[in-house]
Amino acid sequence: MTENERAEAGEPERPRDFIREIVEGDIRAGKNGGRVHTRFPPEPNGYLHIGHAKAISIDFGIAEEYGGLCNLRFDDTNPVKEETEYVEGMKHDIRWLGYDWGDRLFFASDYYEQLYTWAVELIRKGKAYVCDLSPDEVREYRGTLTEPGRESPYRNRSVEENLALFGRMRNGAFPDGSRTLRAKIDMAASNVNMRDPIMYRILHATHHRTGDAWCIYPTYDWAHGQSDSMEGITHSLCDLAYEIHRPLYDWFLEALGAHHPQQIEFARLNLTHTVLSKRKLIRIVRDGIVKGWDDPRMPTLCGLRRRGYTPEAIRTFCERIGVAKRDSVVDAGLLEHCLREDLNRRAPRVMAVLRPLRVVIENYPEGIVEQVEALNNPEDPAQGTRLLPFSRVLYIEQEDFREDPPKKFYRLAPGREVRLKHAYFIRCVDVVKDHAGEIRELRCTYDPQTMGGSSPDGREIKGTLHWVSADHALHAEVRLYSHLFSEPDPAKLEGEDLTQFLNPTSLQVLSDCRVEASLADAGPLQSYQFLRQGYFCTDPESRPNALVFNRSVALRDSWAKLEKAGG
RNA sequence: UGGGGCGUCGUCAAGCGGUAAGACACGGGACUUUGAAUCCCGCAUUCGUAGGUUCGAAUCCUACCGCCCCAGCCA
Numbered sequence: 252m253t254e255n256e257r258a259e260a261g262e263p264e265r266p267r268d269f270i271r272e273i274v275e276g277d278i279r280a281g282k283n284g285g286r287v288h289t290r291f292p293p294e295p296n297g298y299l300h301i302g303h304a305k306a307i308s309i310d311f312g313i314a315e316e317y318g319g320l321c322n323l324r325f326d327d328t329n330p331v332k333e334e335t336e337y338v339e340g341m342k343h344d345i346r347w348l349g350y351d352w353g354d355r356l357f358f359a360s361d362y363y364e365q366l367y368t369w370a371v372e373l374i375r376k377g378k379a380y381v382c383d384l385s386p387d388e389v390r391e392y393r394g395t396l397t398e399p400g401r402e403s404p405y406r407n408r409s410v411e412e413n414l415a416l417f418g419r420m421r422n423g424a425f426p427d428g429s430r431t432l433r434a435k436i437d438m439a440a441s442n443v444n445m446r447d448p449i450m451y452r453i454l455h456a457t458h459h460r461t462g463d464a465w466c467i468y469p470t471y472d473w474a475h476g477q478s479d480s481m482e483g484i485t486h487s488l489c490d491l492a493y494e495i496h497r498p499l500y501d502w503f504l505e506a507l508g509a510h511h512p513q514q515i516e517f518a519r520l521n522l523t524h525t526v527l528s529k530r531k532l533i534r535i536v537r538d539g540i541v542k543g544w545d546d547p548r549m550p551t552l553c554g555l556r557r558r559g560y561t562p563e564a565i566r567t568f569c570e571r572i573g574v575a576k577r578d579s580v581v582d583a584g585l586l587e588h589c590l591r592e593d594l595n596r597r598a599p600r601v602m603a604v605l606r607p608l609r610v611v612i613e614n615y616p617e618g619i620v621e622q623v624e625a626l627n628n629p630e631d632p633a634q635g636t637r638l639l640p641f642s643r644v645l646y647i648e649q650e651d652f653r654e655d656p657p658k659k660f661y662r663l664a665p666g667r668e669v670r671l672k673h674a675y676f677i678r679c680v681d682v683v684k685d686h687a688g689e690i691r692e693l694r695c696t697y698d699p700q701t702m703g704g705s706s707p708d709g710r711e712i713k714g715t716l717h718w719v720s721a722d723h724a725l726h727a728e729v730r731l732y733s734h735l736f737s738e739p740d741p742a743k744l745e746g747e748d749l750t751q752f753l754n755p756t757s758l759q760v761l762s763d764c765r766v767e768a769s770l771a772d773a774g775p776l777q778s779y780q781f782l783r784q785g786y787f788c789t790d791p792e793s794r795p796n797a798l799v800f801n802r803s804v805a806l807r808d809s810w811a812k813l814e815k816a817g818g
Numbered sequence: 819u820g821g822g823g824c825g826u827c828g829u830c831a832a833g834c835g836g837u838a839a840g841a842c843a844c845g846g847g848a849c850u851u852u853g854a855a856u857c858c859c860g861c862a863u864u865c866g867u868a869g870g871u872u873c874g875a876a877u878c879c880u881a882c883c884g885c886c887c888c889a890g891c892c893a
Contacts (some may be wrong), residue, residue: 328893329893331892332893385891390890397819397820397889398820427891442821442822443889449890451891470891494822495887571841573830576823577823577825578887582829582830585841595854629852703851712851780854782852806853807853
């Protein structure tokens with residue numbers, strides 16, 4: 252929705268950041284005829300992650316807010332790294348986030364011919380030349396950060412010779428790496444990117460879209476700005492890493508006299524307890540530290556989706572972190588908070604016992620099953636109620652019983668009374684142990700007067716436990732996930748072996764859980780709140796007779812905090 | 819070291835010369851048939867440091883300090 256619609260709907264205005272300020276200023280000044288047109292330009296060489304979600308939310312979000320358009324353009328200029336599979340995955344993830352590029356799906360490879368024509372034009376203008384230096388020589392000639400480079404001996408070839416050579420490059424007359432087309436700028440420039448940057452390299456490789464039509468491929472620098480220009484982009488928003496490339500971006504467009512979008516850079520996202528660099532994520536997958544790109548511990552969009560994250564939570568997160576130019580590391584807790592906030596409103600409540608402890612209600616008749624009514628979501632009464640079977644033998648959570656309860660523990664203990672959510676008050680009268688001294692079972696009594704969870708005498712019960720009827724509950728596997736890294740900022744530990752900072756308990760599999768029967772036909776990726784525990788979703792691997800749930804995020808747990816502080 | 823950026827609460831982040839928003843986290847309390855949610859309250863006399871300009875500075879100037887990025891025929 253636009254800012255106006257937002258204001259009319261009484262929604263808070265989106266915080267204005269420096270990019271929106273520039274865009275608004277341009278609109279006011281009538282630049283580009285008041286038009287706003289952005290683009291999201293991923294290279295199809297991997298999977299999108301939460302950092303890309305930030306960029307997507309900026310690119311698509313700004314266009315949407317100012318009544319403009321955002322293109323999806325794949326920056327596919329390197330045939331050896333890119334694959335169609337990634338293109339499809341990225342399109343899927345962007346749509347999943349809720350963004351739409353309409354009919355504006357483009358590829359840098361769509362522009363190869365125009366790029367070639369423009370390169371010829373620069374040669375004609377004496378602004379580009381074919382260079383025969385080898386890769387090593389190019390590096391040598393480039394100089395260093397503190398010393399100027401030297402001009403290539405091929406720098407002053409005639410236009411005719413350059414034209415002929417460039418034509419032969421295209422026609423496959425030369426082997427890989429033997430020649431390049433370079434912009435003729437300034438080998439003494441303090442910005443190394445301006446020291447005659449390479450525009451084309453020879454690569455006899457099959458491209459995922461153009462096949463073998465080309466054996467020379469444009470570099471990022473030569474392709475990106477010109478692609479933006481051809482699409483009529485007004486604001487080319489990108490990572491801070493490209494700030495140093497902006498003079499070159501501007502130089503090419505200036506030399507061509509073509510439509511000149513404004514490049515604006517913002518800081519990329521960093522998140523605590525994870526890494527977002529493609530290189531490191533690949534290692535994590537390849538080394539088998541996780542089970543794949545969509546492992547629920549991965550910060551990839553497919554991983555987050557499988558973890559139970561909703562597009563709404565991710566979009567809210569992207570709005571809250573803001574947009575600025577300083578390097579920062581956002582607390583992963585904020586992402587989790589956004590998920591809880593969204594799921595709290597939407598996820599139906601169900602009861603599931605992760606670590607079962609058998610409870611026998613001694614004074615409850617055998618063979619009787621009562622149906623108790625339970626609210627599906629107290630935050631949303633429209634979600635209705637359901638019936639839960641209650642019987643003589645139940646399961647409760649092991650951690651909800653303490654033989655020797657610490658102070659402020661108001662769950663079950665010998666002689667103590669607690670409420671079973673939606674059902675009765677029960678009192679523990681005996682603890683049954685095995686030969687090893689392990690607690691096997693609790694013997695309890697119930698108060699028939701307390702059906703529904705309250706007593707006629709109004710006696711106060713502080714503890715309320717979730718439970719499940721032993722005969723009616725379903726077996727399930729539950730996967731508990733937490734941070735991949737125990738180190739808050741693993742990205743900082745450059746050069747170190749990241750595996751030593753892994754969280755050894757980032758995945759805990761509980762295979763003997765019991766969940767209420769209503770979960771029997773839970774569809775894939777359905778989110779639930781397991782009462783008192785957290786938000787969980789059905790894993791895609793889940794089957795009716797082999798249920799599997801992923802913990803998306805735990806509920807806040809002030810008792811755990813209290814106990815930790817006290818003990 | 820040359821160049822380009824950036825430094826405001828534990829973490830993000832507003833602020834644009836008129837006397838430090840908000841969010842997360844954290845602490846305290848209320849409420850509670852989820853120790854959840856919700857609701858209150860608290861949480862930077864100070865803006866990397868030091869000078870200067872000004873009636874007045876986080877905002878302007880100067881110097882210094884710190885962090886990030888650039889020497890791929892990757893993007």
